[in-house]
Amino acid sequence: MSSKQRKPWINWLLFVATIVVVFILGLLAASVTERKHEAATAYKPVVKLSEWEPRNEVWGENYPREHQSYRQMSDTTFSSKYNGNAMIDMLEVDPRLVVLWAGYGFSKDYNQGRGHVYAVTDLTNSLRSGGPTNEKDGPMPATCWTCKSPDVPRMMAKDGIAEFYTGKWARLGAEIYNPIGCGDCHDPETMNLRITRPALVEAFERNGKKIQDASHQEMRSLVCAQCHVEYYFDKKRDGKSAYLTFPWDKGMSVDSMEAYYDEIDFTDWTHKLSKAPMLKAQHPGYEVYLTGIHAQRNVSCADCHMPYRTEGGQKFSDHKVQSPLNNVANSCQVCHREETAELISNVYDRQTRLIEIRDKLEELLVRSHVEAKLAWDKGATEEQMKSILTHIRHAQWRWDYVAASHGGSFHSPVEIGRVTGTGIEKAQEARIELARLLAELGHNEAVEYPDITTKAKAQAFIGMDVEKLKSDKQKFLKNLVPKWNEEAKKRQESWSVIKVETKE
Numbered sequence: 001m002s003s004k005q006r007k008p009w010i011n012w013l014l015f016v017a018t019i020v021v022v023f024i025l026g027l028l029a030a031s032v033t034e035r036k037h038e039a040a041t042a043y044k045p046v047v048k049l050s051e052w053e054p055r056n057e058v059w060g061e062n063y064p065r066e067h068q069s070y071r072q073m074s075d076t077t078f079s080s081k082y083n084g085n086a087m088i089d090m091l092e093v094d095p096r097l098v099v100l101w102a103g104y105g106f107s108k109d110y111n112q113g114r115g116h117v118y119a120v121t122d123l124t125n126s127l128r129s130g131g132p133t134n135e136k137d138g139p140m141p142a143t144c145w146t147c148k149s150p151d152v153p154r155m156m157a158k159d160g161i162a163e164f165y166t167g168k169w170a171r172l173g174a175e176i177y178n179p180i181g182c183g184d185c186h187d188p189e190t191m192n193l194r195i196t197r198p199a200l201v202e203a204f205e206r207n208g209k210k211i212q213d214a215s216h217q218e219m220r221s222l223v224c225a226q227c228h229v230e231y232y233f234d235k236k237r238d239g240k241s242a243y244l245t246f247p248w249d250k251g252m253s254v255d256s257m258e259a260y261y262d263e264i265d266f267t268d269w270t271h272k273l274s275k276a277p278m279l280k281a282q283h284p285g286y287e288v289y290l291t292g293i294h295a296q297r298n299v300s301c302a303d304c305h306m307p308y309r310t311e312g313g314q315k316f317s318d319h320k321v322q323s324p325l326n327n328v329a330n331s332c333q334v335c336h337r338e339e340t341a342e343l344i345s346n347v348y349d350r351q352t353r354l355i356e357i358r359d360k361l362e363e364l365l366v367r368s369h370v371e372a373k374l375a376w377d378k379g380a381t382e383e384q385m386k387s388i389l390t391h392i393r394h395a396q397w398r399w400d401y402v403a404a405s406h407g408g409s410f411h412s413p414v415e416i417g418r419v420t421g422t423g424i425e426k427a428q429e430a431r432i433e434l435a436r437l438l439a440e441l442g443h444n445e446a447v448e449y450p451d452i453t454t455k456a457k458a459q460a461f462i463g464m465d466v467e468k469l470k471s472d473k474q475k476f477l478k479n480l481v482p483k484w485n486e487e488a489k490k491r492q493e494s495w496s497v498i499k500v501e502t503k504e
Contacts, residue, residue, distance in 0.1 A: 067319070090112055097110060099366045102369070150180070150181050193222075199244045268280040282404060361398070394426045
């Protein structure tokens with residue numbers, strides 16, 4: 001059909017369609033041009049960042065969106081079925097913990113963490129960090145600052161790694177001022193993710209690996225693995241420092257790390273009641289995550305805890321590090337199509353079932369410690385107790401590994417169930433042997449179980465003078481912390497910030 005033979009309305013239709021297509025293409029071209037312009041100008045540097053800049057607000061000059069979301073971590077109103085980000089006295093919630101950690105700092109004080117922005121404050125205020133008025137004294141080594149601040153890599157670069165790990169916690173009180181933030185994970189020049197804590201790099205090297213070979217997606221978990229891992233203080237390395245070390249030389253499973261600790265005869269502390277040589281799991285979140293389905297599907301820590309978001313046409317990683325349950329739409333529902341209520345219910349269901357069997361292991365362990373103390377009181381010998389104490393050590397290591405893994409019942413429910421089950425088996429072995437030994441020592445009755453229904457009763461049972469601890473801590477906070485903060489603030493205000501000249 002020629003153009004002359006077409007009906008007039010068809011020509012008008014083609015004309016209108018052409019106009020619409022041209023208009024849409026124009027909008028698309030304008031949008032692309034605008035986005036390119038935004039991408040080119042959004043992160044135009046305002047200040048030049050030094051190699052070990054610890055001040056998060058200075059980084060925020062160049063990266064305002066990320067810094068604004070980071071500051072939102074100060075909100076501690078979120079709570080889930082199990083914890084959240086508010087400060088919760090876990091010893092009050094579960095007084096049995098006091099007995100499990102008798103003779104160790106965690107029996108004094110153990111609070112639910114409030115998030116990265118409170119890292120320095122919460123450690124300073126904790127009864128675990130002690131309360132001497134003499135700042136050169138205190139129960140914790142300087143190493144305990146390692147994961148609390150971007151001032152740590154600054155001090156390591158200044159003084160040396162081993163020197164940083166040397167001495168007591170209070171020694172660095174005036175130097176560690178800024179809470180966990182930008183400088184812990186990012187290169188100031190390229191903004192690439194980088195590892196700033198040597199223990200992770202050293203653990204990789206001992207296993208024939210290089211951090212430099214990790215992909216960007218792997219780095220989105222490895223920057224978390226600098227701190228959310230199991231570690232110990234190697235005091236034999238140089239004879240003076242508490243050198244932070246990851247026990248991965250035999251593998252990263254609970255069994256492999258236990259074998260490593262047994263081989264080097266390492267003990268975190270001797271239990272006050274049972275006299276068992278104990279291991280304290282730190283927070284093996286990364287090791288547990290590696291055994292779960294998300295790691296197998298190449299989902300990183302940041303994908304769920306720092307998901308991408310869009311603001312003003314710009315896509316960036318949300319630096320409000322938090323539970324995915326408080327941000328289901330941007331975390332879980334990127335991959336899962338279920339409704340929010342159903343996804344949260346799935347998580348709670350796994351947590352509830354695994355916590356139920358973890359609590360059973362906890363009960364068995366408390367009874368093991370109490371029964372072991374009775375055996376010592378009845379005159380048991382070290383030889384008679386050796387096997388029993390090993391079972392207690394291994395059982396509680398598994399309980400603590402599960403309890404301290406922070407989200408482990410969701411990250412890897414199958415592995416957490418296995419570890420808890422083997423812990424129950426070992427605790428039962430300890431109690432069977434204890435029953436036989438107590439009978440041999442002339443005790444054929446049920447062992448009286450203490451009243452530890454409250455934190456105060458549990459602490460009194462293990463002989464702890466909590467009021468003195470609190471009094472010492474208050475003196476410490478009153479006499480030293482204001483001086484530390486004043487000195488740190490003055491020092492950091494004196495650091496120059498170089499403004500970047502830009503040409504429009």
